[in-house]
Amino acid sequence: MKAVEHLSSEVGVAPACRALGVARASFYRRQRGSTAEPASRCRPQRALNGDQRQHVLNLLRSDRFVDKAPAEVYATLLDEGTYLCSIRTMYRILSEADEVRERRNQLRHPNYKKPELLATGPNQVWSWDITKLLGPAKWTYFYLFVILDIFSRYVVGWMLALRESSQLAQRLIRETIEKQEVFTDQLVIHSDRGPSMKSHGVAQLLATLGVTKSHSRPHVSNDNPFSESQFKTMKYRPEFPDRFGSQEHALAFCREFFLWYNDEHYHSGISMLTPAMVHHGLAEKILLQRQKALDTAYLAHPERFVKGRPSPLQLPQEVWINPPPNNNTPQAATQRANPSLIETVSAIMPSIPESKLDISILTNANGTGRLITPANSDVCLNKTITQININREEEPVL
16 A cells, blocks of 8 residues: 555556556545444335334235245235235345245255375276277267276276177276286276266175275366376377277277387376386386486586486376365375275285286187177177277186
8 A cells, every 4th residue: 555655646546556456445445544344234214114024024924925925925915905015125024034945845966075086106096987989880989998097097907899888897897906906995996977987886896896986076077187188198199090990990909009008108297107117116217217317418418407417207106186275194195095005005015027018808818809798698799899908818707
């Protein structure tokens, strides 16, 4: 205000307030020195007194008018030659008595809580989703199921099917959990609210395996960002076609893409490392190698590095889905996201071999594809052809 006072003496009050972003009313109020509360509004002389308002309220509560709207009460009284007050005044009197509300027992939508999930290492939080791939003809699609580890961005499981089915989703989840050797109460699986994600079969499977399920809020597009980002990376690839000519064409593309995505794609969200490096515990070793290369370059030409000794991008220590506003206690948040995931889990978890893990379709011993059947027997064998990636040499039991 002092700046406004000083400037107003030269350019005027209005230009000074406009230049400094101060309301003129605030400036004048400060000039008057008035800090007292504004006076309460006087009761208009034409307003109903207390007895009259109580009479109107008693009439509206009477058995004759208790189930009628104020407009009907007003019209009825006028037909009888009586005028008490306006319709709006009746509403005001009822509102003061807290008697204006919805009378019907309507369904009210629950207040969904924003999911807050934290991963500090691989196989703690997975995100999965389903996307459609356009088929050879109009209204034909192939359905791609993808499970992604949000910490390493590693695609731990994927499946291509001719239709969306909760039975197929159950099989993919079950085999992926077995492949990754996930312990009970170690994993949280997050998804949106699609029919397969919310199915009872998937919920029962996760409960049996000791996996915590998490769902996005309805009609919220950014509660499952990691899966959406991975699908965008896939569909923005130069070799991604407008349409797939057949399921074999789509399957060949997915095999090549996921091998590239896991083993060759340097991801910006994980310090320009590949998902396989982070998922298999090779990140620290590779970052040390990068540091040595940068040190060698710095010793050879220190003048090129104006900010001093360079260092590679560091791997994020925690990855969130919807981080809380005040993230002051990461360990407490970890307990909320994974109640049973404590440091002892990582201590007893067997180390993952560093050998390259190939993503492959569900095959028999000689590597030839075959038809598989979902868990329920009512699915025709000749109508659903599904390919599931597993990482075993033996033939799975159907």
